[in-house]
Amino acid sequence: MSADIILGGGGLASSLAALALRAAQPGARILILDRAGGPSNSHTWSFHGPDISPDWHARLAPALIGDWSEQEVHFPGHSRRLRAGYSSMGSEGLARLVAEAGIETRWNAEIARLDEDRATLADGEVLTALCILDGRGAKRGPHLVTGFQKFVGIEIECDAPHGIARPVIMDATVPQEDGYRFIYVLPFTERRVLIEDTRYSDGATLSDNELAAEALDYAAARGWHGREVRRERGVLPIALAHDAAGFWRDHDSGPVPIGLRAGLFHPVTGYSLPVAAEVADLIAGTQPLTTAAIRTRLRAFALRRAREDRFLRLLNRMLFRGCPGPQRYRLLERFYRLPEPLIERFYAGRLTWADRLRIVTGKPPIPISAALPCLPEKPLLKGET
Template identity: 40%
Template structure:
């Protein structure tokens, strides 16, 4: 049906309430309905229900096409409560890792959330008049948001939760992955996730040069399994057909035969250094707060974003609930200060990223992770949560080095390899 048709609309757009042009000024407009924006909207509903907000997403659904996973120990109680509202896959019997000549089960509980469930829960929880789907944004400023169709949404505060934007002022590499959700003809027999199976060929072609490679496996039900081929590489390129065939081949080696009922892909930054102040300057829009991966809130080595997105959502909602007079400029400074703090606190992980990309030969990068997973389970938990203690850091760097000492020392003081930004998939 065209926009000019006089027949009243009856589809999803009609059910979303008034057209954007009829919206009243809002207390908060959140731009981007991915993980960071969606969690912030939910946190505002729960912690500051009096705040009138609008969540604007360019896509037709919230969250895109992703699966987010995390360890139960990654989240503080308030963040765990927020995520606990969603229908999660849960494994409390630990997880497995496997390397050439070495395997281990660690006892930490693991969680996973599919974007389909993320969307369904938020679409039901967020009032229809607070949610705009399929609406592209043309501009953001301290006074509100302008949509691509010219509609203006005035707001006291604007939060930019759009996706990560590569910058030539950052250094590092990329984590490239393709996962397939397989419904098996027979029960697969897995009871725990396999977070990292690095027994696969490390020098297999990637269409991207040699890189550290592993397979990630989640048993989603008795006969459904999610299998993901993942690798770290210098270039953000992906050969989808190659990765899909490798994923299916891995499943066949395990005896898991069935049909593929879903898939996802991703190319995520692995940040090893850079001029963060320069990045902030490039991204800054006066009076607009930046959250999520665009604001630098990710784990530099694992590329995990969920713990930081949840923490930001909880903290922003608490600020606005406890201090309702917070201005847009105040909120922008609050988020920028958090981003700078996060950058400082994650410097150790950026150094490890440099060791991975600069000190280890591609075919031997597996040794870096094998060394790490031989350490205590508590240390591994703190590492993934981005909370490694100084004793943890010394322990990670001690013992027989998995890379040449000279190259490791040079990597430690390096500024990192500039991002190769010809991102294709």
């Protein structure tokens, strides 16, 4: 046996699972395999304060590169300061936590194949374990129909203080292009700021140069000049329809998918950190630590989560299918007038039935005639709309 558990891919989901396992089962031999040459700073993973448990806050604290007690949103019709905290973790920081916990990561390990009890590397080496998880990131499949959240972020070390006190998680006062467009701003230090141009679009094509230029124009318009220190980009799935039962039927053998590989992300934001932390706890609490035992528990968790997320996918269908691109911001603008505890539960994936009712009642955000065709989810999965 090469290890007790092998995690294919050393990204967010695998790293959180490994950390939780190390804490719960200190004797377990954990091995992470990743094709990359080493830790990179390609990701900033952020989350809202209420999204994760106090234990996870404490565990991730040493890897945070930003931690704020408030956040803001801006729309043409109103601006709002929200009292929920917001935190950002760098991918290098997370890799450091994993290494400091004594978890072995093999870099430059291109996985050719994962099976229920083994990982085969591209060079032919075979590594065996009682438990094999697949956290190699998103893979398109027939059970998930998505729109896209596309973004390019540029981090600048400004020549002078930028004057931003807290994250601006959406500034939608910018011209609306390619769907719902907003700028996302994270002020890491008094001079260091990340500016991200983001679009909720029907297509996955991302024009890096265009979005980068827009982000820089936004910075220049605010007088933020300086040196670019980092860039990040992403095309994240936004779930419109999901057949989780079908997905898990197709994965009733082989390695257990986790993270984006398993469609485990917030349907509206594409964020996966909060659910990855929950899944990590589930994995860490599983005995015996076998592929079969984890599959049983994770499948039940994922099916329940997919049922609970039905309403969020409906909101997405209204946004993407019921609302012309330039008007999409109106839905978000309306949402951000709702009570703050509801907004916090929305991000944390804990909406109550009363919350759902509150979101859809009142003056309809889109005409009933446009909303009705969005109601059924199944036709999208069959490719009918």
